[in-house]
Amino acid sequence: MTYSYYPGCTLRTKAKKLDTYARRSAEALGINLEEIEQWQCCGGVYPSVSDEIATRLSSVRTLAQAKKAGNELLTVCSACHNVLKRTNADIISDADFNFRANNYLELDERYNGETKVVHYIEMLRDAVGFDELKKKVVNPFKGKKIAAYYGCLLLRPGNVMQFDDPENPSIMEDLIRALGGEPVIYPFRNECCGGYITLEDKSLAQKRSNKVLASAQEKGADMVITACPLCMYNLVKNGTEHDLPVYYFTELLADALGVKQEGEGQDNE
Amino acid sequence: MNNEQLRDEIIRISGTNPSKCMKCGKCSGTCPAYEEMEYHPHQFVSMVQKGDIEPLLESKSIFKCLTCFACVERCPRSVEPGKLVEAVRLMLIRQKGANHFDAEDLPCLVDDDLPQQAVVSAFRKYSK
Numbered sequence: 001m002t003y004s005y006y007p008g009c010t011l012r013t014k015a016k017k018l019d020t021y022a023r024r025s026a027e028a029l030g031i032n033l034e035e036i037e038q039w040q041c042c043g044g045v046y047p048s049v050s051d052e053i054a055t056r057l058s059s060v061r062t063l064a065q066a067k068k069a070g071n072e073l074l075t076v077c078s079a080c081h082n083v084l085k086r087t088n089a090d091i092i093s094d095a096d097f098n099f100r101a102n103n104y105l106e107l108d109e110r111y112n113g114e115t116k117v118v119h120y121i122e123m124l125r126d127a128v129g130f131d132e133l134k135k136k137v138v139n140p141f142k143g144k145k146i147a148a149y150y151g152c153l154l155l156r157p158g159n160v161m162q163f164d165d166p167e168n169p170s171i172m173e174d175l176i177r178a179l180g181g182e183p184v185i186y187p188f189r190n191e192c193c194g195g196y197i198t199l200e201d202k203s204l205a206q207k208r209s210n211k212v213l214a215s216a217q218e219k220g221a222d223m224v225i226t227a228c229p230l231c232m233y234n235l236v237k238n239g240t241e242h243d244l245p246v247y248y249f250t251e252l253l254a255d256a257l258g259v260k261q262e263g264e265g266q267d268n269e
Numbered sequence: 270m271n272n273e274q275l276r277d278e279i280i281r282i283s284g285t286n287p288s289k290c291m292k293c294g295k296c297s298g299t300c301p302a303y304e305e306m307e308y309h310p311h312q313f314v315s316m317v318q319k320g321d322i323e324p325l326l327e328s329k330s331i332f333k334c335l336t337c338f339a340c341v342e343r344c345p346r347s348v349e350p351g352k353l354v355e356a357v358r359l360m361l362i363r364q365k366g367a368n369h370f371d372a373e374d375l376p377c378l379v380d381d382d383l384p385q386q387a388v389v390s391a392f393r394k395y396s397k
Contacts, residue, residue: 043393
């Protein structure tokens, strides 16, 4: 199976491990990732209001490129996934946005939402299958209590993202089970870490991140996994009251599949 | 603009309808920035409805929203108050010279681990 792959700005820089282990694990699973040529930043955050047109154009361009390649569009970063998937839904449901975006972009062919946007974890579930994945695990996380941190962007709004039940998700727990670990269910797994507010009000980001980590710790977690570089930053740098290790889910995946090289450190070290 | 025009403009920008609100308070109950806000999400809804936009434009509350979409997801009437907070913020920062965040502010806020995603998002939220 071949996907058009959209890494996004942060996976090329501060979250290289999220990207490297995603690529390496895909290769081990027989999934071919073709990086979109000259992709542009998604904007980092979905513009919630309906009259913002320009801020969604780069996403439409990316979606149109995947359509041209005839592939589904694969994302790893939660924020990219949220922006791209919601912009795609807007192109389908909002005729005014569709009209303006297409007029502005002047693509070879009008883009009408043909591309399917797939998150890496959805690909693991639907294209590989968690049962098949389990068979390929060589280093299971036996006895490890792992807390999945969904955050906001993979899940909400549920009617558009359709990633999982937005209030009681289970897909990341299923992934943890496939990797041989024991998932930890905790109340703050889908509550906000503070996001970009760390630049505006650091104490608010610290408060939020500490709440998430305290919640995971209280339920006995040995570690937390995330798909989002900004959640990673907040939990590690602003979660000042706790020292629970935080890993990208791709790092655990690569480790379990035996494609993480000996001595390779963690992002939060 | 008078209050009525301000209200209509916020409704136009946001694309949402505050008059559908049934005042259940779920938005404020679930808001992770509730304590930091002078005006809470449910108050944004009723104040926009009344055209009482000026105090919102002057309040720091519009910069406290985390865009976590909790109020958007959990609103039983699809009013989605986060969109109103966003619309008021945009009404302010779309004015000339009203950027809340400048590139010059950045160097002292950035550390070695801060992801680009945070910088891009902050510029999207606080500047035009």
